[in-house]
Amino acid sequence: MYEIVMPQLSDSMDEGKLIAWKVDTGDRVKSGDVIAEVESDKAIMEVQSFQDGVVEALLAKEGDTLRVGSVIAKIATQNEEAPKEALQEEKKESREVVHRAPKKESHKAPDTKASNTQEGYHSSPKARMKAQEYGVDIERLAQNTQEEIVHAKDVDMYALERYFTPKARKLLDSYNLKSTLFKLDHKIDEQEVRRYVKEHQLLLIKTLDPMQKALISNVTLSAQKPVFHIYESLDAALIQKHQNRTVTLWIIKAVAKVMMQHEAFRSKIVQERVQIVPYASISLAVSDKKALYMPVLHQAEKMSADTIGSTLQNFKNHLQKRSFRAQDLEGATFGISNLGMLGIERFDAMINRDESAILAVGALKNGKIALTLTADHRLVNGYEAALFMQDLKKELQSPLNFKE
Amino acid sequence: MLYREALNRALDELMQKDESIVTLGEDVALYGGSFRVTEGLVEKYGEQRVIDTPIAELSIVGNAVGMAIGGLRPVAEIMTGNFALLAFDQIINHMAKLHYMSNGKIHLPMVVRFPQGVSRQLAAQHSESYEQMLCSVPGLKVLSVNDVNYAYHALKHAILSDDPYIFIEHELLYNKKGEVNFEQELDPFKARIVKEGSDITIVSYLKMVDDVMEALPSIEKELACSCEVIDLCSLNPIDYERLKASIKKTSRLVMVEEDHKTGGYGAQIVSWAAEELFYELDAPPLRLAGADVPLAYNRALELASIPTPQSIAEDIIAWGVKSNV
Numbered sequence: 001m002y003e004i005v006m007p008q009l010s011d012s013m014d015e016g017k018l019i020a021w022k023v024d025t026g027d028r029v030k031s032g033d034v035i036a037e038v039e040s041d042k043a044i045m046e047v048q049s050f051q052d053g054v055v056e057a058l059l060a061k062e063g064d065t066l067r068v069g070s071v072i073a074k075i076a077t078q079n080e081e082a083p084k085e086a087l088q089e090e091k092k093e094s095r096e097v098v099h100r101a102p103k104k105e106s107h108k109a110p111d112t113k114a115s116n117t118q119e120g121y122h123s124s125p126k127a128r129m130k131a132q133e134y135g136v137d138i139e140r141l142a143q144n145t146q147e148e149i150v151h152a153k154d155v156d157m158y159a160l161e162r163y164f165t166p167k168a169r170k171l172l173d174s175y176n177l178k179s180t181l182f183k184l185d186h187k188i189d190e191q192e193v194r195r196y197v198k199e200h201q202l203l204l205i206k207t208l209d210p211m212q213k214a215l216i217s218n219v220t221l222s223a224q225k226p227v228f229h230i231y232e233s234l235d236a237a238l239i240q241k242h243q244n245r246t247v248t249l250w251i252i253k254a255v256a257k258v259m260m261q262h263e264a265f266r267s268k269i270v271q272e273r274v275q276i277v278p279y280a281s282i283s284l285a286v287s288d289k290k291a292l293y294m295p296v297l298h299q300a301e302k303m304s305a306d307t308i309g310s311t312l313q314n315f316k317n318h319l320q321k322r323s324f325r326a327q328d329l330e331g332a333t334f335g336i337s338n339l340g341m342l343g344i345e346r347f348d349a350m351i352n353r354d355e356s357a358i359l360a361v362g363a364l365k366n367g368k369i370a371l372t373l374t375a376d377h378r379l380v381n382g383y384e385a386a387l388f389m390q391d392l393k394k395e396l397q398s399p400l401n402f403k404e
Numbered sequence: 405m406l407y408r409e410a411l412n413r414a415l416d417e418l419m420q421k422d423e424s425i426v427t428l429g430e431d432v433a434l435y436g437g438s439f440r441v442t443e444g445l446v447e448k449y450g451e452q453r454v455i456d457t458p459i460a461e462l463s464i465v466g467n468a469v470g471m472a473i474g475g476l477r478p479v480a481e482i483m484t485g486n487f488a489l490l491a492f493d494q495i496i497n498h499m500a501k502l503h504y505m506s507n508g509k510i511h512l513p514m515v516v517r518f519p520q521g522v523s524r525q526l527a528a529q530h531s532e533s534y535e536q537m538l539c540s541v542p543g544l545k546v547l548s549v550n551d552v553n554y555a556y557h558a559l560k561h562a563i564l565s566d567d568p569y570i571f572i573e574h575e576l577l578y579n580k581k582g583e584v585n586f587e588q589e590l591d592p593f594k595a596r597i598v599k600e601g602s603d604i605t606i607v608s609y610l611k612m613v614d615d616v617m618e619a620l621p622s623i624e625k626e627l628a629c630s631c632e633v634i635d636l637c638s639l640n641p642i643d644y645e646r647l648k649a650s651i652k653k654t655s656r657l658v659m660v661e662e663d664h665k666t667g668g669y670g671a672q673i674v675s676w677a678a679e680e681l682f683y684e685l686d687a688p689p690l691r692l693a694g695a696d697v698p699l700a701y702n703r704a705l706e707l708a709s710i711p712t713p714q715s716i717a718e719d720i721i722a723w724g725v726k727s728n729v
Binding site: 149153 | 682727
């Protein structure tokens, strides 16, 4: 590799302006050929190549002002001419090369010849070994990295960036694959990595985040609870009539009211005692593909339809931003889960945390909505649950519930 | 169990089984040994087998060589490494060589034990390390003891072997606590992996292993890396296999020793790595050793002359930053 640097054309010259390129990337040049025109503080001068080769990269744009000594072009000398494809790629990458500060010597002694051995960097034996293995030009790499010493890590990074598309790199990461598993002589895309994964039947291993761990322990505890179910069907004529609000909203409103009449649904077991909460605080399952939360509408019995509406909107925002706080998820004694909007006709839900029961809301079909109550038998008996469901149905079939 | 108790137990067990095993040295009998390693043995096995000697190291080892030639298994104790210098003629010219010079007719099933290294303010004549000299003598096997479990098993192995052993202990380790696994014998020539890691191989032996371990949390935190710490155990022969596997994994080597740096033992490990593993290395090996000065009596100067947990941490972190660990 032969480099052409910004020459020092006069004693007082610190930087020079690149006026025009006289060659283009890929051009063959002979020793003595004019490469560029450069303007010093005094005049416009020509910059020549002092070696034969092929222009591999032009590192500055016409009009750029560059410090004396910074590399402005690279010429591949005969025995190291890169194949055309690599050249194209290199051209793109090298545009982003950060110019190194000029070396002290080059300031004193103007040097348009530019030595063809790259000085000012070291590389570890292992880095050189790897560079050879990957077919990476370590000098080029040294210029690209700002490190004084090139380590194996730098070669790895460089090879990754050079031979793998960003998506492919991401896949390598998630499957914990080494780049050397692939033949490093072409750009490797996501498809190729996927093929490798399929061929070798590799498992994708994901670690659980704290939220997932909490969810697992929560549902595991829930599965141990002694529960029973009550299956009901609701005449949804009034809900259908009031479509300005969501099904969920009307149900929350009704549940809050009915909870106030049935203290079993406002109770929880704390250290072998039953605590009865004076409010109807309701948790609601909100989720997307990746996360499930049960944020709480605190004291829902006091909320107007409007307040419930804006609270639900808040939940949506928090879900998107994953910004629920611990206190947003605590304090309910009753849960609601609605999969009706996804067309699920009927299902049963798992009780959240230490709550007494959960209501699973199905899709509206033929004027009916299927409701399933799952209750913790330690807190609620069947008779109470039946009464609760009766009252809830009454409430949802009463025009009073739908008053704004 | 304490380090010294593990050594005592190894001696005791074997002396009980095998009458040809004797131990000799200054104050090993009535006084129980300067570091209490031979405590209680004279009461059990009598003055014929637990022998107090004059203050004459050359004669201690000379007698042991004679005993070994004659069919006994002597374990000679020298009070400290510096005193062993007086016995070096016997150790080097006789103990190490007679087997070879007799064309294998003479066996020397003997052990010379001594503690060495920097203790607390024992000054230049009682603080030195001599593994570098002894490891350059072919014919000797040289073991170094950091670990309590290793102390027990390695001493037993050395006593029962038909070869001459140098068994190096450290003055500051005699009261080190540890577990001994009596069920599981070990190969004394295998290096011990004290802690597994993936980014830096730190090789050490004797007391410096403990200092490295003390320095480790701050090193691993500062460099956000994981270190593999290896206790060499056997200084000659060297378990190159294990070192190689570790350095291939981490591609970085740090050698920590207490001895003076110039001509010190760790130079062997580093030069071997340069010769054999050059292309595996991603950073120049780092060698931390004592200063090239006679040890001072003054405590501050003494500590300034050898690697300490603090200096080990500082030096490795500085090197690690430069090497982009």
